[in-house]
Amino acid sequence: MGWALSPTLTTALPLAALHRALATRRPPRGLVHHSDRGSQYASAAYEGVLQQQGLTGRMSRAGDCWDNAVVESFFHTLKVERVHERRYHTWEEAHADVADYIERFYNRQRRHSTLGYLSPAMFELHAAA
Template sequence: MAVIIDLYSRQVIGWSMDTRMTATLVCDALSMALFRRGFPEHVIVHSDRGSQYCSKDYRELIITYNLKQSMSRKGNCWDNACVESFFHSMKVEAIQYEPIMTRDAMRQTIFEYIEVDYNQTRRHSALGYLSPVNFEKQNVA
């Protein structure tokens, strides 16, 4: 699974799931994020140092949309704290106590967690106990 999170609002703006972590997977997540945000230019896209983020296809997408690529320092998980926190929350709140699911059921569970619970209703202490959507509504001109 790959996710793109707006670090200001903590909203998941792009995500993709597949059986393997590939360049196509991260390109799909970034494409969703770009579409949802109206194809902004000159924004920083941060990731870890996985090979999929170094791939030709991903770098071409970054260049095509005039984005700036940023990568974590080697061996430093704190650079991706927001994404790490999201994955922890998702595992604990949506997956941990669920019975083993089919791939389709898992995709539906993840969709509901991201698009309904996490973005729309889950309150975040870093956002003054607002959901990402409500925080964005209040703070974006």
């Protein structure tokens, strides 16, 4: 999964996350990409990248938060475990801290009950074996 952080929400933000995911994960053609109904995901630029990569975009149903529950759960966890307990003085400080949380802790160390109490990195290793 890719991620990006920005002080403003424009199409450039999810595009940056998508490009990061494409570069690091190299998903197979035909993969289904789920998102909420934000206008950024419906933009021609975003849909163009999905199409160019052979990915299929699917948006959640209007008013149904359960369609995007995994992402909503992640953001809740990020806020509770990291962001709400900190006071950031600069944008760079916030970005570095969130990057550390996602890349070092959440993906590599934090155990997830839905993954059999493995970290996402360990789960992926076991699944590939």
